[in-house]
Amino acid sequence: MAISAGLKLKLGQKLKLAPQLRQAIELLQYNRIELREHIEQALETNPLLELDGDLQDEYDQDPESDYADEADSGNDDFDEHEPDVADWDDLPEGFSEVGDTPDYDRFISDPDADSLYSHLLWQANLCGFNEEDDAIAKAIIYALDEDGYLHDDLADLRASMAPEYLVSIEEIRAVLERIQHFEPMGVAAQNLGQCLLIQVRALSSDVASKGLAEHLIKHHLEDLGQTDTAGLAKATGFDKQQIEAALLVIRKLDPRPGMRHSRHDRDYIVPDAYVHKDEDGWRVTLNRDHEPGLRINEAYAKLMKKTTGKDRDYLKNCLQEAQWLISSLDLRNNTLRSVAESIVRIQTGFLQHGEVAMQPLLQKDLAEIVDVHESTISRATTGKYIHTPRGTFELKHFFSVALPTVSGTPIAATAVKARLEALIREESATKPYSDQALTDALGADGLMLSRRTVAKYREQLGIPGSSKRRKQAVS
Numbered sequence: 001m002a003i004s005a006g007l008k009l010k011l012g013q014k015l016k017l018a019p020q021l022r023q024a025i026e027l028l029q030y031n032r033i034e035l036r037e038h039i040e041q042a043l044e045t046n047p048l049l050e051l052d053g054d055l056q057d058e059y060d061q062d063p064e065s066d067y068a069d070e071a072d073s074g075n076d077d078f079d080e081h082e083p084d085v086a087d088w089d090d091l092p093e094g095f096s097e098v099g100d101t102p103d104y105d106r107f108i109s110d111p112d113a114d115s116l117y118s119h120l121l122w123q124a125n126l127c128g129f130n131e132e133d134d135a136i137a138k139a140i141i142y143a144l145d146e147d148g149y150l151h152d153d154l155a156d157l158r159a160s161m162a163p164e165y166l167v168s169i170e171e172i173r174a175v176l177e178r179i180q181h182f183e184p185m186g187v188a189a190q191n192l193g194q195c196l197l198i199q200v201r202a203l204s205s206d207v208a209s210k211g212l213a214e215h216l217i218k219h220h221l222e223d224l225g226q227t228d229t230a231g232l233a234k235a236t237g238f239d240k241q242q243i244e245a246a247l248l249v250i251r252k253l254d255p256r257p258g259m260r261h262s263r264h265d266r267d268y269i270v271p272d273a274y275v276h277k278d279e280d281g282w283r284v285t286l287n288r289d290h291e292p293g294l295r296i297n298e299a300y301a302k303l304m305k306k307t308t309g310k311d312r313d314y315l316k317n318c319l320q321e322a323q324w325l326i327s328s329l330d331l332r333n334n335t336l337r338s339v340a341e342s343i344v345r346i347q348t349g350f351l352q353h354g355e356v357a358m359q360p361l362l363q364k365d366l367a368e369i370v371d372v373h374e375s376t377i378s379r380a381t382t383g384k385y386i387h388t389p390r391g392t393f394e395l396k397h398f399f400s401v402a403l404p405t406v407s408g409t410p411i412a413a414t415a416v417k418a419r420l421e422a423l424i425r426e427e428s429a430t431k432p433y434s435d436q437a438l439t440d441a442l443g444a445d446g447l448m449l450s451r452r453t454v455a456k457y458r459e460q461l462g463i464p465g466s467s468k469r470r471k472q473a474v475s
Contacts, residue, residue: 148258
């Protein structure tokens, strides 16, 4: 058999960011634990870095070390090596920062090996993906919510990976289908129906009623929460016994596959910022307890002028890296403060009256207010928490889509859910509202919602249907 050899050309586009700006992007993504670990590692490996002031004791630094005692108060030698301060405006036009960091493994918010992210990444590593497919897989995995669902549109995922990876929707869909068959089965589904269909189709062909179960999920999903088997039998043409057998198969499926890896019972949240009221209104302050201040070790910086050759080059590189880190930390703090302050100004109603007063807010709206890219907002709000008089919330909690009203003034979906929950809380225990009755009641308040939307919000609140609520009240 003849073997032919040849050259193959492949055109592609890649954008290389300045190291300092890349570092600023990474630091903004880090949660508090990851940021602290990054700073500790920098302190251990870079002699030009030291903790600022009294924070030395917190890190068990030796007060007699050369880092402190040999330091001089002068700072005259720094200017010639000082780099430009990192700024989000330095990003190329149209750049999406989310996809420009190949090392996605550093962005795992939960370092525990049993987390959903780690569990899925472990399986992805066994798939033998090429570089692009591996990046797609990690982008999908990090976009999942705690239930294991993928709410992002595939086009948005594609845009978030550019320009580092220029992939097609078809390539993303192919990797997504692989991940959806990872364990737990049905993870990365984009809605409940898809999640259940993935699981039921993976069942053995010997499972009785598998075909009917799939038919019910595809065509009668909204009715599966009811106990009206007679109604399902009439609608499908199957007898009640067949319907009950199919429902038994469906009940064994997992509608929230990611929850088995949830660690809510072990997580301890430390707020990144605090909001409190003073004479001038609501004030935001950053939590600096676990984010040490850094400064240049002047003794080593002065030593650089006395050295030559490789030693001087080494110290010069360390000085530059130290200054970049300090600058990037300042940019991170300023961005977090601006984002938190803007959210507080918009959501003052929530702070005063609760979720019923939440205002519609999207990431792109906040990006325009803060004057940064939308993906910067995504990084600044993911895994970052703020403590308010009403509790501690992830910054993403304050985003909510706008829903139409009769008056023309949009209302936040979060506020609608709060009203829905209040209606159900005040209903008669023996005569609970049906989803249609809830729709009518909200419509009387000027809210333009379909019954399907009301049912979806009710399910998201973890509230069962009217028949189950009635049974719970009677039992």
